[in-house]
Amino acid sequence: MEDKEIQIGKYKVKVLRESCIGAASCIAVSPSVFKLDGDNKAVFVDGANDEPDNIVMAAQSCPTKAIVVIDTETGKQVWPE
Ligand code: SF4
Numbered sequence: 001m002e003d004k005e006i007q008i009g010k011y012k013v014k015v016l017r018e019s020c021i022g023a024a025s026c027i028a029v030s031p032s033v034f035k036l037d038g039d040n041k042a043v044f045v046d047g048a049n050d051e052p053d054n055i056v057m058a059a060q061s062c063p064t065k066a067i068v069v070i071d072t073e074t075g076k077q078v079w080p081e
Helices: 025-029 052-061
Strands: 004-008 011-015 034-036 042-044 067-071 076-079
Touching: 004 042, 011 042, 011 052, 025 034, 025 052, 052 067, 052 076
Parallel strands: none
Antiparallel strands: 004 011, 011 067, 034 042, 067 076
16 A cells, blocks of 8 residues: 655655554554554544644654654655654
């Protein structure tokens, strides 16, 4: 399955499905953006939304760095650094 990505505010957020181990720490930090699907992989909640800082914190909480955050205003990858 393809990696899914969405835009929230200025951030493009992507879950690298193959890297996700279902640790769910992203969901603990940002349950309004992430949820687990039937394969125990993180996917996006419908209408996902959260504060930009919290989205980055959720990405930083992932033990396998499966969440990529890109600032579309600067074109820079915010996480992983
Ligand atoms: S924290 Fe990382 S490994 Fe855990 S569910 Fe979220 S994306 Fe997957």
